[in-house]
Amino acid sequence: MLNRLLRASPYIVVQLAAMYLYQVAGRIDFPAAPGRIGPDFWPKSILVLLGLVCVYEIIKNLLIGETFTAAGLLEKLMKDSGEVEGEEKQRSYPLLLAGGIVLTVIYVVTISSLGFFLATVAYLALFMVIGRYRNWTVIAVSSVLGSLALVFIFMKVVYVSLPLGVEPFSAVSLWLLKVMGVHW
Amino acid sequence: MKHPGGPPGPGARGGRGGPRGGGGGGGRPAPRPAAPAGAGGGAAGMEALVHLGNGFLQVLQPMNLLVLFIGLVLGMLVAVLPGLTLVMGVVLALPFTYSMELLPAIILLTAMYVSGTYGGAFTAILFRIPGEPIDVPLLWDGYTMARKGQPAKALGWTLFSALGGGLVAVMVMVLASAPVAKFALTFSSPEYFAIIIFGLASVVSLGGGSITNAAISLMLGLLIATVGVDSIYGAERFAFGVPFLQDGIEYLLVMVGAYGLGEVFTRMEKGFAGDGTAADTDRRIKTEFPTLGEMIKLKMTFLRSSLVGIIVGIIPGAGATVASFVAYGAEGQYGKRGKELGSGIAEGIIAPQTAATSSVGGAMIPLLTMGIPGSGATAIILGAFLLHGMQPGPQVFVTSGPFVYAVFASMFLGVIGMCILGYFAIKPLVKVLELPEAVVSAFVVMFCFIGAFAARNNLSDLYVITAFGILGYLFEKFHFPIAPMVLGVILGPLAESSFMTMMVSHGNDWTVLMGRPISATVMVLAVIALVYPIQRQLREKTRRSETPQ
Structure with a gap:
């Protein structure tokens, strides 16, 4: 469970930050024009998407314990090449x-x-x-x-x-x- | 240097005064604006050639030539030096361009970009030390060929590939840029928004890290771009009453902090290499050219890899590393001796090196014609453009044609100069491997700080880059790629203003994106770019789990 929590922790932090910033975005002060979206719309949309991705990762890592993750092409190419040292091989200071x-x-x-x-x-x-x-x-x-x-x-x-x-x-x-x- | 909002338009905006394309060589009077090729058939083509000729004349002025030479040397050094990457190198060179005219500034950075795709090949082939991820495929055949007693031949093939791939890509760039810019002039806000979304989706699906982590990184970048006073309503967003946040967060600070300082912190945690490499850099090193017959025999490999490099370069988010790997993979699949790859054959050197160098020409096309950077290096070059008050985009051939052709000319000369330099200066270049990483990194931090400070002479910017340095380290630690965040910060204002313009012009109806042929096609491509890799890897996973152990 601790491993799951550790894996999910970055997403929990980002999710909490996104929720807080959504609250802040709701308080953006601007002269509303009828029929037009305001300056809060764009950041709120990004925050909603960010929240959704984080929720997905939190559920996946914490609740289901699934480790599968779709990698970007470059990540996949580098991994397949076998030339990238595994994390476990490197000493940390x-x-x-x-x-x-x-x-x-x-x-x-x-x-x-x-x-x-x-x-x-x-x-x-x-x-x-x-x-x-x-x-x-x-x-x-x-x-x-x-x-x-x-x-x-x-x-x-x-x-x-x-x-x-x-x-x-x-x-x-x-x-x-x-x-x-x-x-x- | 906050990115000016709105789709790239004509002329100069923001930055430090108007465009100064005259070059450091002596302020030649700028020729009249160039007509986009294709506008008048052969006449326009002839005019383009004349402008290219003028461009060569500008670049051949002593100061510009000197800057080109310095850029080539620096690009090769950062590709070889331990602890430095190509993108970091270009970031660190940016402050030196503040006091330059625009042309030498762009010459310096593009020269570094081009030669950075070549310099790391020496150490990959000779010592099995890839200076950059770009050079990893060179280990398989380049290093193997060297181990079989033919290091000079392997270096010769690398030189031939870099020269050929670079020149072909620059020629394609010269021929394609003006028509692409002309086509882009027909774009309206929905098309722009769709293209930016496609660019961002590609960065997420083609880059490093997991796709969800890349998406989070991108969205954090887009959020950082919203900090400050918004350009339409004048409303303050996420400034929290802090004065320097009200001006917004400069993307230069994000780049320098996350790429430069973040990478130093990451390497510091790994302990730095003590006294440089243990490689034998004193041994005799020479380059042996392939014969004409050998070159002709492998022309298809060369053409295929050039094409792969250019196309991959054009796609935002891909860049030289992906080009290098994809070309190697394509050679394995379609090459006559594909099955022999890895045994030290020339095709295994030509494919990755040709594609890596030719990707630079490809990446410059969307940057110059649409103002959309597709990679870390082109993002920094865009930063240099904006710092000097010039916004690349569809109008660039109309407003600054002679300047653009001078950039093209500098890239022609850069590719040739890089190869000459590679031939004669390989020995001193590989000597830098002996520099201790801790010493190099200390100076990298210094250049990061000076670069951040010099942009606005503001000490509070040092706090900002330190914060982004720590964030960059945390990104590396938790496997979040940095490039999507940086591109999000750069393209965020452009995306937002295109989106807002589209919504205002079309009565808040976002479905207009799907009702126009170009924007609809690009949006579909964006969805495919995101969904396809996930679906493919899920299928692979299912297949693996179904296969009995």
Whole structure:
């Protein structure tokens, strides 16, 4: 039963979200024109279809316990080819993934304060370490030179205004831009 | 860059100013608009040739040639690099096009698209490492031929197939696009709506994952496209009072997050490969061309596979991988030596490689003539068009004919350049296999972030792509394909506006879809596309359960 519940869980989540969004769609405020469908019609239609597909999957997986599923052509071709490794053969590293996601969120939160260069040097180096890479020279050189190259390409060549950060970190960004001859 | 509503129409909409098709090479004055071929018989054909000639002149300008070269190299690199796919590569290149003129931007992305179908063949044949799913069928005969002591010959057949398939497809694209665009000019909202529905149904039934998961992914994409203020009533939908949601969710963010960041997270969970591949990339590598006699002997394989590639390319949702597999299957069924496939014969290399490269020309036809992208890569190319203020569609030959012919010319040159590059630069290209995946992935994330940020210089977009990165990972984890969601986000506004226009014009009578010959035919095809694979697999299942063990 637990297996069935696990298989059905993504569909239950999507179904609940669809039901909630249907409620929200019912509250869309618009000037109704007689004889014309409103802006709520399209999203509501999609939500109904989404709900129906989810109900089918929930009944199939949870209540009947059926595992048959019609695959798209590409899926079928890849499976038939036998060149796709089965899931069971692959080792999983959930801690690496969690570390990667947390690091990415921290980068997004801190980039406006640290500035692009400092935040990126730290992110690249830590990402490689979390990704189980241990050649420290390559990590140090590629994260520093890589960040410098990105700053140069995007601010000098492509004209993207990357975040400079706040004091005292912005002093580093401003000094770098001055050295590179970038006007901001 | 939210997709402008309504069926693709004339001229520029949204994006960054008007169309800038002049190319980076020096702002040549744009020739007068091209007449769709067929409009005046031979005269129109002659005019098309003249425009193609002008297109070559534009592409041959130094800056455009440089961009073409860079695109070809990048396409091959992403096809070879561990942890990078062709679609991801094109996504990552998109931010570099922001400051470009439209022509070099499209040249860069289409060059990557073309060469990405070829680069992975090297590693598949030499090291049994398919750079992309496209290259999986090359393992069966390409790698086997290499193991039998003929790696140079196998690479020669690959080069011949990529060159021939690519050129044939581009020629078909040049000849077919203008008539298709002219035909599409007769479409009204029901026809457009039906074509979009067919496209979406094909994405669901031809792609990866189960059909129900693909349908859920598609509907989530269509829902994401409704977020923000709607274009007809000005009503706010699913914004929850959050200011940046009121502007809608940019599909660029969905693509970059789900394809780029999501894939990195997925590979991170698998632990990344430590120090690159253990393949012997130092060994002597060369390419040996097949003789003219050998080529002529296999002309039917080549023609059949080109045709398969072009047709599969045109069908939305199929793309190079399906083309490669289907052509290999067709060769097994109809080829003279079909039963010998898998033993290292040339037909097993020609079929998948020809079809994969020729599918690019096929996929560009609906994109240019109807504004409908059929694959991840063409969706990104459409994004580049919109960013530069140009909407591809039936009017494209009238409003931007010279530009379209310049794109055609760049694809001709791209296919030839790709093969020259493949011949001379194969050794350094396969060397990139040695790059550690963790290092490559760290930079992939960086390009994702810069790409997302650069579109609007808005830091809150970084949160959005992180969220879509996590969603992309969850999709992979639970076997939901990403492509339907991305195409849903892109085609959603177009589908909705066609639907609303149809309902308003026909008194809320949706049955008009079945009352017009073109829309009715396309709707029937859409239903078949969805129902046939389910019915076939149910039949297979019943047969299997009836067969005694």
